Amino acid sequence: MQKSTKQLTLAERDQKVVWHPFTQMKTAGPSIPIVRGKGTLLYDEAGNEYIDAIASWWMNSHGHSHPHIAARMNKQALTLEHVIFANFTHEPAVELAERLLEKLPENQARVFYSDNGSTSVEVGLKMCFQYWHNLGKQKTRIIAFEGAYHGDTFGAMSVGGRSAFSAPFAPFLFDVEFIPAPTPGLEAESLRQLTEKVADGNVAGFVFEPLVQGAAGMKMQKPEALEALVKVCKENHVLCIADEVMVGFGRTGKFFATDHIAYPPDIFCLSKGLTGGTVALGATTCSNEVFQAFYSDDKMKTLFHGHSCTANPLSCAAALASMDIFDKSETWDNIRRITTQHSAYGRKIQDHPLVENLRQCGVILAFDLRNSGETSYFNKQRDKIWNFFISRHVILRPLGNTIYVLPPYCITDGELQRVYKVIDELLNDLNGDL
Ligand SMILES: Cc1ncc(COP(=O)(O)O)c(C=O)c1O
Structure with a gap:
């Protein structure tokens, strides 16, 4: 018996009626159903928490659902x-x-x-x-x-x-x-x-x-x-x-x-x-x-x-x-704080054998994965990397073989460390081929 719309999950209802941007709908699989956001965090229907380390397509400055x-x-x-x-x-x-x-x-x-x-x-x-x-x-x-x-x-x-x-x-x-x-x-x-x-x-x-x-x-x-x-x-x-x-x-x-x-x-x-x-x-x-x-x-x-x-x-x-x-000095303190932490993390990973072209401009930290084969947006490794990060509840969407962090300015030190940690894990895993 077919489920009524009410019995379907949000992701299932989405798959029936929505066409997503830059998405091959046949192979992409269900979208992650986000029901609320607070600060750097997004929450799905099941209550899982995700760190939005790319500011939702480089949009979000001050955190989700900002009260002001x-x-x-x-x-x-x-x-x-x-x-x-x-x-x-x-x-x-x-x-x-x-x-x-x-x-x-x-x-x-x-x-x-x-x-x-x-x-x-x-x-x-x-x-x-x-x-x-x-x-x-x-x-x-x-x-x-x-x-x-x-x-x-x-x-x-x-x-x-x-x-x-x-x-x-x-x-x-x-x-x-x-x-x-x-x-x-x-x-x-x-x-x-x-x-x-x-x-x-x-x-x-x-x-x-x-x-x-x-x-x-x-x-x-x-x-x-x-x-x-x-x-x-x-x-x-x-x-x-x-x-x-x-x-x-x-x-x-x-x-x-x-x-x-x-x-x-x-x-x-x-x-x-x-x-x-x-x-x-x-x-x-x-x-x-x-x-x-x-x-x-x-x-x-x-x-x-x-x-x-x-x-x-x-x-x-x-x-x-x-x-x-x-206009609040706190925002600019945060921008400087993220910039400094990115620099320190960048220094830590720059000599890793899989890290190439490490670069930073303000709160944007990026590097390319060495030996990742084809570098286009469509390469298979890109999808594996995306899956690796999202399964650890960190939103990092690589551009081809480029991994970058571009967070909202309200990201806490703890959240930033969690983002760096999953990148470390990826680099270690890749040593044994992802
Ligand atoms: C530099 C630049 N210009 C223009 C755009 C297009 O903006 P929108 O997606 O709001 O149309 C983007 C989107 O990522 C961008 O990065």
Whole structure:
């Protein structure tokens, strides 16, 4: 006899009706049914506790179900849940723009809202292309890093590195010129290629993940190397679009990753940590120079972009609550504490025979597993590693053969030690082949 919906577990009901992101539904097996979260911990239906050591896809800043964020959202929900953002405005959106601009470099002047990281990049690209269009200049070329990831909408996919993920859509992506990211050893080549490409003066923009390329496998650049590229762009009138979707909001030890370099980008793309990773919101900010190219009596110079949920008051309230928490010195003490502990742990494992390319930027610690065979996202060992960690109730989702830790800032010393311990166990187990 078939079970009624009521008799099925949450995971079983899910398997009947839901289609999960980046998931081969036939082989993936049931999803883990999470029923609540507190701090760094998530709890499943059976009461098992998991440490969220990757901040739920690099989103969560201050811990799950944070009472201050919940309270501000609740108050907002009972006041104004949503209003169209064309012809109308509201306090949370204005206050958030004011507070973001206080944190951003001085050259930033305006905040344009959307609803996720991909759309924040789409808006950044549109601002860039239309900036030149509005000025009557024929600049349409765009430069990005090889292996870049900027999201899954078509513009964001176009500026992302071509891979198995984008292969089905390749015919529909616009042309982009890719240069190597200036990772250690490639700084000079990256700079050489950029300098050569911008020389003829018709490059519209340069879009980049500053300091850390997340989905590429937590590949890191030194600030000086990125700074040299941004400097060349500035000298050659190329708009710099910093995709701070992953690295913004403290991940690199400063508020924004580009705070580590001397030249401020023209456009910032923000999401994830913008709401403390609690709800969907995107923001694209720009300099006054960019804004002025749209500010006109000519309606054709309008930025033609908008989403139904643009500047949703609940999302803005969550972002304001998150900003309150970022204003506390305790948050930055935590970021420094995690950074120091990562460094100590990194020193401990860096000479392990299976550890390669150990790297760290702020609270992001990563290394590659040596001798892991095929290094792609799809390799079999990746799935074994995932199973190894999840069976020990630690959420660490390797990117191919890259293992990384990127926790919420509220992770306790004890929880962090538990994360390091399961990595130790993995390295020891792998000696005897996983
Ligand atoms: C650097 C970067 N840009 C953009 C995105 C896309 O953000 P979203 O998944 O919210 O669309 C991501 C997501 O991981 C990202 O890491």
